[in-house]
Amino acid sequence: MSLEAQYNNRALVPDHPAVMARWRESAGAARAATPPQKIAYGPGDREYFDLFEAGSDALVVVFLHGGYWQALDPGWFSGIAPAFLAHGVSLAIPSYDLCPDVRLGQILRQVRAAVEAVRERSGRRPVVFGHSAGGHMAACMLSEGRAGAAVAISGVFDLAPLIPTSLNDALRLDAAEAAALSPIHWPVPDGSTPGGTVLDCVVGGEESAEFLRQSRMMADLWGGKGVETRYDPLPGLNHFTVLDPLFDTDSALVKRIIGLAGDRSRSHAA
Template identity: 50%
Template sequence: MNLEVEYNNRARVPGHPAIIGEWMRDAAAFRAAHPPEVLAYGPGPREAMDLFLPREIRGVAMFFHGGYWQALDRSSASHCAAGLLAHGIAVGVPSYDLCPGVPLVRIVDQAEAAARALHARLGRPMLIAGHSAGGQLSAMLLARLPVEIAAAALSISGVFWLEPLVTTSLNVALGLDEAGARALSPALLPSPGRPLHCAVGGAESDEFLRQSREFATLWGGTWEALPGLDHFTVLAPLSRPDHPLTITGTRLARQACGELSVA
């Protein structure tokens, strides 16, 4: 198996610059229409989140952007809060430092600090969500944080076993050895036994499909492949309040804070 082909999503999707450009435009437009509260979770310039608040809070979620832990920031992902916000879910969208400027373990610690800061601000258990690198972060937090903070996870196109990345060009910035990759692999941690849903684009690589399918099974969660969507277009549903993926996220967020029963 050619792991470079399987995991290098920018090479797999030549049109990704245009899609990321659309993210930036849509995110800026969403922030203009829904000015966020900026909530710091640490002293660094990237240790802050945009917090989008509905008129009545019916659940809380945090969404971590992707970029293989080495690209982008929260300004690329604001619009991913749109669907949930329309259903009364407060959504925090953090930035974090990037590799190789910091090691990946530092990013996981920052993600935890961001979740703790959002919990301190709103005082409710939350849904932890994220895309790609953010999918790994959401799963790590579900395993590391108490249920009073992280009650459910929605991981979109996540990487849950990091060892396959070690031999790829993606690892130039990450600097992982096999031991480090294992330590940061959510799939090698004990299942927290909390609600988990994994979504992945149906047009993604076999490895991304496998990781979501096998991780969801391992942790007793659910998973789906969204037909026709690639690693970048898979985010489009989150802007739509009526999309089934948004409905799933809304249900998980409301269950997390007791707005809905689990049954």
């Protein structure tokens, strides 16, 4: 299968519109039940995060949405908030500008600012988790010491394979930029400092060979350098349904993220 086919998740999952429609429906219900605060982290129209707050002293986790850095916004993913609120954990979902209006490096700068704003508000490095492009950015935040731990769901950690695909029409990556923005080439979190030494690489077991390879490669690479890593392919799930566990209060994935947040809170301050 060509790289174009391996990374074209919408073509690989013909019923993805139905899955995304469920995202929208659950998001509307969640926003109606618990309207989020819209908090600016910068001056731009998309420089904000939605905060679903469980309480003034609650732990906060950060979800970075996917869309190949060129689609979607936090409003698609509000439906995951109830699973975290039920455990007394607040959820922040940042927005950011999209390619081709900006370069990927600018998106990373915005995500840094958003995560730092959450950190300043809570006084702790948050656990950051993200899907697809958001998995890439979650690993970047961990590398930089901005996250207490990271859970990357179907992440892309090496951007070079995207260069020959149609996805690059909007990303406009060349070899040098792809290498510079790929967390496989970034420093691993410093294990001698508190926090930031756990990376879970979760992926749908039914995803393309490239997505499986990316997650296993990242877990093996950073694990070999002293980071506590997990490679966790979830049976029967594809690139879209891999998010299903985030809507389930009792899922192992939700409990894992909350457990990481609790561990980091007890052990490490900002």
